Every structure is written in structure tokens, then in C-alpha cells.
Amino acid sequence: MIQPTEDGFYGEFGGAFVPEMLHANVEELRNNYKRILDSREFKEELGDLLKNYVGRPTPLYKASNLSAYFGANIYLKREDLNHTGAHKINNALGQILLARMMGKTHIIAETGAGQHGVAAATASALMGMPCKVFMGEIDIERQAPNVARMKMLGSEVIAATSGSKTLKDATNEAIRYWIGHPDTYYLIGSVVGPHPYPDLVARLQAVISKEIEEQLTHEVGVERPDYVVACVGGGSNAAGAFYHFIEDEQVKLVAVEAAGKGVESGESAATYQLGSLGIIHGNQTLVMQTGEGQIIEPYSISAGLDYPGIGPMLAHLLSTGRCEALSATDEEALQAALLLTQQEGIIPALESAHAIAALERLPLKPTDIVVVNLSGRGDKDLATYMKHFDL
Amino acid sequence: MSRITTTFAKQKPLLNIFITAGYPQVNSLPELANQLFTKGIAILEVGMPYSDPLADGPVIQQTSALALKNGITMAQIFDQIKLIRKTEQQAPIFLMGYLNQLLQFGPESFLKACTDAEVDGLIIPDLPYEVYLSSYKPLFERYGMAISFLITPGTSEERIKALDAACNSFLYIVSDNSLTGAGKGQFSHSQLAYFKRINDMNLKNPTMIGFGISSKNMLIEAGKYANGAIIGTAYLESIKREENEAFISELTS
Numbered sequence: 001m002i003q004p005t006e007d008g009f010y011g012e013f014g015g016a017f018v019p020e021m022l023h024a025n026v027e028e029l030r031n032n033y034k035r036i037l038d039s040r041e042f043k044e045e046l047g048d049l050l051k052n053y054v055g056r057p058t059p060l061y062k063a064s065n066l067s068a069y070f071g072a073n074i075y076l077k078r079e080d081l082n083h084t085g086a087h088k089i090n091n092a093l094g095q096i097l098l099a100r101m102m103g104k105t106h107i108i109a110e111t112g113a114g115q116h117g118v119a120a121a122t123a124s125a126l127m128g129m130p131c132k133v134f135m136g137e138i139d140i141e142r143q144a145p146n147v148a149r150m151k152m153l154g155s156e157v158i159a160a161t162s163g164s165k166t167l168k169d170a171t172n173e174a175i176r177y178w179i180g181h182p183d184t185y186y187l188i189g190s191v192v193g194p195h196p197y198p199d200l201v202a203r204l205q206a207v208i209s210k211e212i213e214e215q216l217t218h219e220v221g222v223e224r225p226d227y228v229v230a231c232v233g234g235g236s237n238a239a240g241a242f243y244h245f246i247e248d249e250q251v252k253l254v255a256v257e258a259a260g261k262g263v264e265s266g267e268s269a270a271t272y273q274l275g276s277l278g279i280i281h282g283n284q285t286l287v288m289q290t291g292e293g294q295i296i297e298p299y300s301i302s303a304g305l306d307y308p309g310i311g312p313m314l315a316h317l318l319s320t321g322r323c324e325a326l327s328a329t330d331e332e333a334l335q336a337a338l339l340l341t342q343q344e345g346i347i348p349a350l351e352s353a354h355a356i357a358a359l360e361r362l363p364l365k366p367t368d369i370v371v372v373n374l375s376g377r378g379d380k381d382l383a384t385y386m387k388h389f390d391l
Numbered sequence: 392m393s394r395i396t397t398t399f400a401k402q403k404p405l406l407n408i409f410i411t412a413g414y415p416q417v418n419s420l421p422e423l424a425n426q427l428f429t430k431g432i433a434i435l436e437v438g439m440p441y442s443d444p445l446a447d448g449p450v451i452q453q454t455s456a457l458a459l460k461n462g463i464t465m466a467q468i469f470d471q472i473k474l475i476r477k478t479e480q481q482a483p484i485f486l487m488g489y490l491n492q493l494l495q496f497g498p499e500s501f502l503k504a505c506t507d508a509e510v511d512g513l514i515i516p517d518l519p520y521e522v523y524l525s526s527y528k529p530l531f532e533r534y535g536m537a538i539s540f541l542i543t544p545g546t547s548e549e550r551i552k553a554l555d556a557a558c559n560s561f562l563y564i565v566s567d568n569s570l571t572g573a574g575k576g577q578f579s580h581s582q583l584a585y586f587k588r589i590n591d592m593n594l595k596n597p598t599m600i601g602f603g604i605s606s607k608n609m610l611i612e613a614g615k616y617a618n619g620a621i622i623g624t625a626y627l628e629s630i631k632r633e634e635n636e637a638f639i640s641e642l643t644s
Contacts, residue, residue: 018517162449180569280491295443
């Protein structure tokens with residue numbers, strides 16, 4: 001199992017570079033998360049929620065039409081069928097149980113596309129905890145249905161108006177609120193932030209690869225996949241889909257970044273290709289930045305992928321060659337969404353469509369078993385699809 | 392005696408003014424600094440504008456964003472500090488910024504540039520003291536650069552002692568669980584009790600109280616428990632209102 005060092009490092013990536021104002025909070029979490037996650041009480045309660053509330057295990061669906069199209073055996077891990085429509089709920093429920101067991105009563109969260117915000121708002125409604133979700137002003141505009149969901153769930157949505165007014169800034173504002181309110185629990189949505197968050201979130205999303213492993217063994221009758229493909233913004237769905245395969249070198253791991261209007265266009269979110277070692281949101285990782293360390297505002301049509309950093313675990317897997325980085329442009333993602341919809345009758349989230357788009361870049365053989373993590377459903381992106389496909 | 396030691400031997404309360412480099416104009420720093428020193432401030436803290444200043448409130452965020460829009464660079468900041476030093480001002484100058492800025496400049500190049508510009512010390516909120524001790528201390532010592540660490544109401548007594556041991560300039564007492572600028576115009580009883588608790592620890596480093604300090608009264612109050620106070624947001628706001636000279640005159644009168 002992939003584990004960071006005691007200080008939270010995966011190779012040269014990770015750590016906890018937080019101002020003193022956050023030290024006590026981060027240390028409290030670090031001192032408690034493993035013990036609680038490993039406790040029987042936690043495991044039983046989360047297991048029950050994942051099964052009966054979220055609807056896990058999610059199917060591993062053999063997409064026959066897509067398989068014929070790409071000339072390989074394409075399986076879709078249907079995280080889009082989870083309650084609330086994405087993999088984000090796995091993490092939100094795990095962390096809210098952790099928060100409750102640590103005696104916390106107030107939740108804050110950041111969100112990009114709104115999927116984590118909805119998951120956090122859902123978990124908060126379920127647990128009867130007040131929740132504030134920080135969301136970039138631009139994302140509030142382009143993800144209106146998710147904003148309405150969060151409000152209906154009883155959460156307060158707070159607009160982040162600094163910087164690029166997207167995910168990076170929503171995260172800044174959540175951290176700033178946390179500094180001013182150290183009694184709150186910060187329910188972070190991806191494998192980013194200071195240690196132990198990347199490890200905590202990866203562990204909670206690891207259920208995805210655990211199920212893939214079991215389903216391939218028992219339902220498909222193969223020992224392992226040849227490829228696992230996932231889109232990457234911060235990297236939580238990829239971390240979850242890769243987790244149990246990391247030590248099996250025969251499984252090729254493929255992370256698909258958002259190229260926006262093209263990697264070299266100046267409007268992109270392909271952090272692995274464009275980034276260099278830096279610090280963002282309390283961890284050392286690959287960061288899109290200027291020569292003086294000013295963080296560059298990323299761009300992607302997908303609000304869940306336009307993040308100028310990448311989780312430290314993934315930065316490590318990519319830098320050591322264990323994981324391959326591909327990218328898909330806005331246009332390629334849109335076409336892939338249309339392809340999946342018309343071939344299989346599944347409308348994917350724009351984020352997940354990036355993973356589908358990368359399939360044609362892979363040197364696939366007819367015998368290959370390819371698992372694509374379909375991290376979310378496309379309901380939230382209908383406005384974008386309507387505009388682009390003139391529906 | 393170093394500029395820092397000399398300064399902290401002076402009568403309390405000492406006034407440290409924070410100014411965002413490149414604000415309001417890209418070249419404003421030297422002139423504003425001279426005005427501040429002429430009025431008798433004890434320490435100048437120069438903020439290096441950063442795109443993602445996590446520990447800062449709205450005013451410093453906005454002045455930083457504006458300074459970056461003005462085109463301020465690290466090279467300009469160092470040149471401007473050299474200009475300030477040409478006036479033979481002997482007050483300490485601290486640079487405040489975020490670790491990523493130091494990393495991208497290159498830690499050694501950064502410290503050398505600081506020494507060349509006669510900067511006395513650094514305040515880097517997201518550089519934990521453990522990382523400073525394990526990775527940066529020898530480099531700081533080689534270039535004679537001092538470091539200041541933050542203490543907050545949530546910092547344990549044991550940790551305060553460790554921070555005091557690692558620190559070699561002054562301890563920055565964050566007045567409340569807050570960002571810069573979030574003051575209420577006066578200290579609460581719990582804040583005063585916290586200042587007293589720190590003061591009673593008889594730490595080896597001098598202490599300066601910062602965050603949310605906006606008036607002469609608060610400066611005097613801070614001087615009862617610490618060596619002085621750091622004022623940033625209130626000063627930057629006075630610049631915006633074009634009342635900075637009067638504001639400093641009142642603080643130093």
C-alpha cells in the first residue's frame with residue numbers, strides 16, 4: 001500500500017507547509033486519522049453508508065460498443081451512479097464520520113465543479129451539521145444546478161472573489177476561514193492540501209480500486225487490468241482508482257489532465273506538463289507558476305479539473321514513471337462525451353469525458369482490459385453540452 | 392551590535408510598519424519607507440506580493456494583487472531596498488512572503504540577494520520551524536539572515552518554547568485566530584490574557600504583537616506585554632485614503 005513518510009512526503013512531494021495558525025488543527029488531524037479510520041466503529045458505519053446510502057459497490061460495466069469502437073475491452077467503473085452523482089461522496093462521508101468522531105460540529109469545504117460541495121452538503125445534512133461551501137464566483141455561474149442543490153441541502157455557499165475566482169481561490173478562502181475558525185472541520189475534496197489530507201482522501205477513495213480488483217477477479221475472471229485510466233485535477237478519483245494497483249507494475253496507470261485550449265495555448269490546466277516543483281495549499285508538489293513563484297491561473301472547460309496543482313501522491317507516481325500523463329483538450333473532451341453518450345447511452349461529467357478522450361491515444365490491443373473510472377455523471381454539465389452541441 | 396539587537400534595546404513600544412512592495416505604485420516603496428523612518432518607526436516589514444497569500448486578509452490580498460498588476464518583481468524589490476539603505480537608515484528591514492517565492496528564486500540566491508540589499512531578517516508564515524531547522528538554518532546563518540516565527544493563541548507552551556529556541560530576531564505574536572487585518576479596534580480580555588501569558592514566559596526573543604492593530608492606543612497597550620506592535624492593514628488603508636502621513640504622525644507622536 002502506498003504510504004507517505006511520517007512527515008507526509010511521497011518522494012519529494014507532500015509535507016505540511018502551513019502557517020502557525022493552522023498547525024494545531026493539522027496536527028490534531030494527523031494524530032487521529034489513522035486510528036479512527038482503522039477502528040471497527042468507523043469501518044462499520046462507513047461500510048453501511050457506502051452500501052445502503054451511496055449504493056456501492058458501483059458496477060464495473062463492460063462497454064461493448066465502446067470496446068468495439070476502440071478495439072479493446074473497455075470497462076467503465078460507474079462512479080457516476082453513486083448517490084449525488086460522483087465519486088466525491090466516498091470521501092465526504094468518510095471525513096464527516098471522522099469529523100464527528102473527533103468531536104467537530106461545523107463543516108467547511110471548497111468546491112470546483114460543485115460535486116464535492118454537493119457531497120459535503122449531503123453528508124452534512126445527513127449528520128445534522130452546519131456546512132459552509134466556498135466556491136469560486138465563476139464556478140457559481142457555470143455550475144448553477146449544483147449551487148442550488150447545496151442550498152437546498154441546507155449549506156451556505158460562499159463566493160470566492162479573489163484571484164481567478166475558481167477552485168484554487170475557493171480553496172484559499174476555505175483555508176482562510178479555517179484560520180479564523182479553528183474549531184471547524186475542513187472537509188477537503190481532493191488528494192491535496194497539507195499532510196495528512198492527501199493520504200486521508202486517497203484512503204477514502206481507495207474503495208474504487210478495491211472494488212475494481214474484486215469485480216475483475218469475480219465477475220470478469222481476470223487477475224488484473226492492463227490499464228486503469230482516470231482524469232486528474234487535484235487527483236482524488238485517479239488516486240482512488242489507482243490505489244490498489246500501484247504496487248502491481250503490470251497494470252499501466254494513466255492520468256488524463258485537462259489541456260484546455262491546448263497544452264501550449266496559455267489556457268490549460270495540464271499541471272504535470274506545465275508545472276514545476278512548488279508549494280500550493282500547504283503541500284510541495286508540481287505547480288503551474290511563473291519564474292517568481294506566482295501561481296498561474298489555470299483554464300479548462302471543466303470546472304473540476306482547472307486546478308494549478310496536483311496531489312503529491314500523483315506527482316510522485318508521474319515523476320517516477322509509475323503513472324503516465326496524457327491530456328485532452330476541451331474539444332476532445334466534448335467529443336468524447338458525445339461519443340460515450342451515443343455509443344453507450346451514458347452522459348458523463350465533462351471531467352470524466354477527459355478520461356474517455358484519452359483512450360484513442362493508448363496503443364490498445366484487442367485482448368487488453370482497460371478500466372476507465374467514470375468519476376461523475378453529466379447532469380451538471382448539460383448547459384455546456386446544450387451550448388456546444390446546439391441541443 | 393546588529394541592527395536588530397540595537398532596535399530591541401530601545402524603549403517600548405516599538406512600531407513595525409508593514410508595507411506591500413509595489414503598492415500603490417510599482418516604485419512607491421523607497422519614498423514611503425523614508426517617510427516612515429523620518430517619522431521614527433523602529434522596524435520596516437516589506438511584503439513581497441504573492442498570488443496566493445494564505446495568511447492574509449482582504450486588504451493585503453488586494454494590495455498584493457495590485458502590486459503584481461503593477462509589475463513588481465523580486466529584483467525591483469531588492470533594488471528598492473538598496474535605495475532605502477543608501478539613505479543610511481539603520482532600522483531593521485524584514486521581508487515577509489511565502490515559501491514558494493523563496494523556493495522559485497532559489498533559496499541561496501534569495502538569501503544572497505537579501506544580504507546584498509542589507510535585509511535583516513525574514514518572515515515566512517508557511518515555513519514551519521521544523522523545516523527551517525532541518526533544511527534552511529545553515530543557509531540562513533551563512534548569509535547572516537535572521538528569522539522570525541509566528542505564535543498564535545493555539546500554539547502550545549511547549550511549542551512556544553521550541554519556536555523561541557529556533558528564533559533569532561523577534562517572535563511575532565499573532566493577536567487572534569485570524570488573518571491580517573481582522574481587528575476590532577481594541578483588544579479583548581482574552582487577547583490581553585494571552586499576551587500576558589506569553590510575556591510571563593520570559594522568552595529569550597523580543598516579541599511584537601501583530602494582526603488587527605490599528606491605533607495608537609492599541610500600540611501602547613501592546614507595549615505593556617510585548618516590545619511593540621506591527622501595523623499593516625491599517626497603514627495600507629491610510630495610503631489608499633492618502634492619509635498615511637497623518638496616520639504615521641499620530642502613531643509616532
